[in-house]
Amino acid sequence: MLNGGDQALDADAAIISIRGLKTQFDSVVIHDDLDLDLMRGEILGVVGGSGTGKSVLMRAIIGLKRPTAGTVRVFGEDFYRVGEAGRLAIERRWGVLFQGGALFSSLTVAQNVMAPIREHLNVSDKLAEEMAALKISMAGLPPDAGAKYPSELSGGMRKRAGLARALALDPEIVFLDEPTAGLDPIGAAQFDELIVNLKNSLGLTVFMVTHDLDSLYADCDRIAVLAENRVIEIGPLEEVRRADHAWIREYFAGPRGRAAGMSHA
Amino acid sequence: MAAAFSFETRDDIWRLRVSGEWRARFLGDIDEDLRKFQADSVGHDLIIDLDDLTGLDTAGAMVLQRVMRACTARTTASHFRGGSRAHRALIEHVEPHLQPCPVEPPWRDPFLLLLNRLGRGAYGAYISGIKILSFIGVVVTTLARVARDPKRLRVTSIAHHMEEAGLDAMPIIGLVSFLVGAVVAYMGAKTLKIFNAEIFTVELVGLSVLREFGVLLAAILLAGRSGSAFTAQIGSMKIREEIDAMRTLGLDPIEVLVLPRTIALVLMTPILAFLAAMLGLIGGGLVAAQALDVSPVLFLARMEESITISNFWAGIIKAPFFAFIIAVVGCFQGMEVEGSAESLGQRTTLSVVQSLFLVIVIDAFFAMFYLEIDF
Numbered sequence: 001m002l003n004g005g006d007q008a009l010d011a012d013a014a015i016i017s018i019r020g021l022k023t024q025f026d027s028v029v030i031h032d033d034l035d036l037d038l039m040r041g042e043i044l045g046v047v048g049g050s051g052t053g054k055s056v057l058m059r060a061i062i063g064l065k066r067p068t069a070g071t072v073r074v075f076g077e078d079f080y081r082v083g084e085a086g087r088l089a090i091e092r093r094w095g096v097l098f099q100g101g102a103l104f105s106s107l108t109v110a111q112n113v114m115a116p117i118r119e120h121l122n123v124s125d126k127l128a129e130e131m132a133a134l135k136i137s138m139a140g141l142p143p144d145a146g147a148k149y150p151s152e153l154s155g156g157m158r159k160r161a162g163l164a165r166a167l168a169l170d171p172e173i174v175f176l177d178e179p180t181a182g183l184d185p186i187g188a189a190q191f192d193e194l195i196v197n198l199k200n201s202l203g204l205t206v207f208m209v210t211h212d213l214d215s216l217y218a219d220c221d222r223i224a225v226l227a228e229n230r231v232i233e234i235g236p237l238e239e240v241r242r243a244d245h246a247w248i249r250e251y252f253a254g255p256r257g258r259a260a261g262m263s264h265a
Numbered sequence: 266m267a268a269a270f271s272f273e274t275r276d277d278i279w280r281l282r283v284s285g286e287w288r289a290r291f292l293g294d295i296d297e298d299l300r301k302f303q304a305d306s307v308g309h310d311l312i313i314d315l316d317d318l319t320g321l322d323t324a325g326a327m328v329l330q331r332v333m334r335a336c337t338a339r340t341t342a343s344h345f346r347g348g349s350r351a352h353r354a355l356i357e358h359v360e361p362h363l364q365p366c367p368v369e370p371p372w373r374d375p376f377l378l379l380l381n382r383l384g385r386g387a388y389g390a391y392i393s394g395i396k397i398l399s400f401i402g403v404v405v406t407t408l409a410r411v412a413r414d415p416k417r418l419r420v421t422s423i424a425h426h427m428e429e430a431g432l433d434a435m436p437i438i439g440l441v442s443f444l445v446g447a448v449v450a451y452m453g454a455k456t457l458k459i460f461n462a463e464i465f466t467v468e469l470v471g472l473s474v475l476r477e478f479g480v481l482l483a484a485i486l487l488a489g490r491s492g493s494a495f496t497a498q499i500g501s502m503k504i505r506e507e508i509d510a511m512r513t514l515g516l517d518p519i520e521v522l523v524l525p526r527t528i529a530l531v532l533m534t535p536i537l538a539f540l541a542a543m544l545g546l547i548g549g550g551l552v553a554a555q556a557l558d559v560s561p562v563l564f565l566a567r568m569e570e571s572i573t574i575s576n577f578w579a580g581i582i583k584a585p586f587f588a589f590i591i592a593v594v595g596c597f598q599g600m601e602v603e604g605s606a607e608s609l610g611q612r613t614t615l616s617v618v619q620s621l622f623l624v625i626v627i628d629a630f631f632a633m634f635y636l637e638i639d640f
Binding site for chain 2: 105108110111114117120121122123124126127129130131132133134135136137138143144145146147148149167169170201202203
């Protein structure tokens with residue numbers, strides 16, 4: 001592995017493992033007794049119908065929604081029990097791309113990418129700028145995008161800028177919330193390609209919440225299906241789509257599922 | 266292990282040996298020395314030896330490429346040697362991405378920016394003045410149309426807004442007026458004592474509360490509380506394209522949204538102003554009883570004798586005008602919201618500022634008018 005070479009973990013090790021997760025909003029239970037493993041070096045796609053808690057699951061892992069019960073182990077440590085310093089150390093090792101990019105609107109793209117670098121690394125402004133320029137270019141943006149404000153960018157460019165910021169600290173895990181939502185088909189396909197490229201060249205582990213069937217076919221090594229408050233099926237696409245569950249059948253055998261399957265066959 | 270490097274020169278070939286972990290968090294320590302080396306090595310053949318490298322991330326690969334590129338720009342024999350395949354692959358991967366990018370928007374002359382803002386501000390004020398006037402025109406014509414066909418009046422909606430914007434505002438308006446009445450009485454008593462004229466506190470409280478403070482406080486609180494709520498409600502409907510949907514369905518947003526709010530506020534504000542005036546008087550009366558030994562009975566008697574009912578009307582007449590302007594500005598700013606939540610916030614602020622400003626301006630006009638007609 002390029003990243004985390006010092007961890008010397010074997011390829012099968014779970015980088016994130018969730019056991020018995022329960023989340024709820026007031027009395028509405030979103031997940032109950034949910035188990036999920038994210039393996040090092042894979043792209044895991046999380047799918048499910050509206051309201052099954054895909055985004056909530058992601059937020060529970062990254063610490064934005066505290067679970068009512070269960071454990072979230074990240075890099076072998078219990079994320080909700082390691083204390084402030086341990087949490088910060090973990091957070092520096094992952095990057096998150098929110099749905100709309102979530103760029104800071106008062107900063108330019110380059111300043112957005114430099115924000116985590118300046119905060120967490122002891123580097124000179126010059127080096128920080130070089131690192132930001134590298135990430136911006138790697139995310140597929142032209143150099144002149146660096147001086148632009150988020151409001152001057154298109155939706156697709158905003159997502160790329162968000163990805164550049166998520167990659168700023170060379171994370172081992174990247175969380176993507178609906179990365180292709182709101183992009184036109186060409187932009188979405190390019191973004192899929194970018195994710196696979198980055199994963200291959202940087203050795204990233206990717207946790208991706210998505211609706212997009214094309215993304216699933218193009219990107220994901222494994223797919224987890226959320227329904228009935230838990231993960232009802234997880235595995236490679238071919239296995240999952242053969243599973244005997246009403247929602248899964250409808251999802252993959254519906255007209256969109258068939259079309260996406262054919263174009264990637 | 267942190268990042269480190271050493272170098273030697275032999276037969277005009279420079280050899281850079283890098284060791285340890287070249288990761289972002291360690292680069293800060295060596296960056297300055299490395300830049301020095303980079304400047305010195307330019308023009309020589311450079312070999313970067315990766316054999317002792319134990320860790321590498323994109324930032325590390327980037328600085329190595331930067332050093333290499335400075336040399337290859339002049340010579341052709343420079344190259345990387347050794348190292349693991351993964352490290353070499355990463356170094357190769359970052360190569361095409363080594364282009365500087367601007368961080369800040371291009372510099373502009375601050376004086377020109379100032380002029381620019383001034384011009385835009387003035388022009389914006391002019392335009393928004395015209396827009397508000399035309400909006401008022403639309404509201405009035407819509408009102409006239411609805412008046413001819415009264416069943417178009419949305420009574421439920423009016424009642425709802427009367428409750429929300431009027432009734433629910435009573436506690437806060439009452440409390441604030443009570444306190445202001447008390448403060449006026451207290452200040453008056455203190456100052457008038459110097460001239461042994463404490464009893465005139467009654468006139469001071471009576472006149473100021475009835476003519477100005479009651480209605481003005483009600484208007485100020487309504488602008489902050491209900492005007493901004495109108496902007497926020499209509500603005501968020503604008504963002505969710507509800508207003509557009511209404512138009513396509515043949516519903517007039519002015520008739521459905523703006524009129525009920527305006528009518529409700531115009532009906533409720535005189536009541537609120539009345540409440541404010543009464544509580545202001547009670548506040549003043551209590552302080553008078555406490556600090557001046559003017560009993561409530563005496564206070565009322567003195568008021569009856571020295572303050573005519575016209576003072577009360579002078580205050581209350583202004584209420585519907587204030588209400589109209591607050592409601593119209595609130596709704597107008599709501600309709601002006603575009604797309605983003607940021608715009609909603611700006612418009613809500615603007616709505617409060619503009620309606621307060623206009624309320625005070627109208628109040629000043631009333632004062633001049635009353636002075637002229639000796640009311």
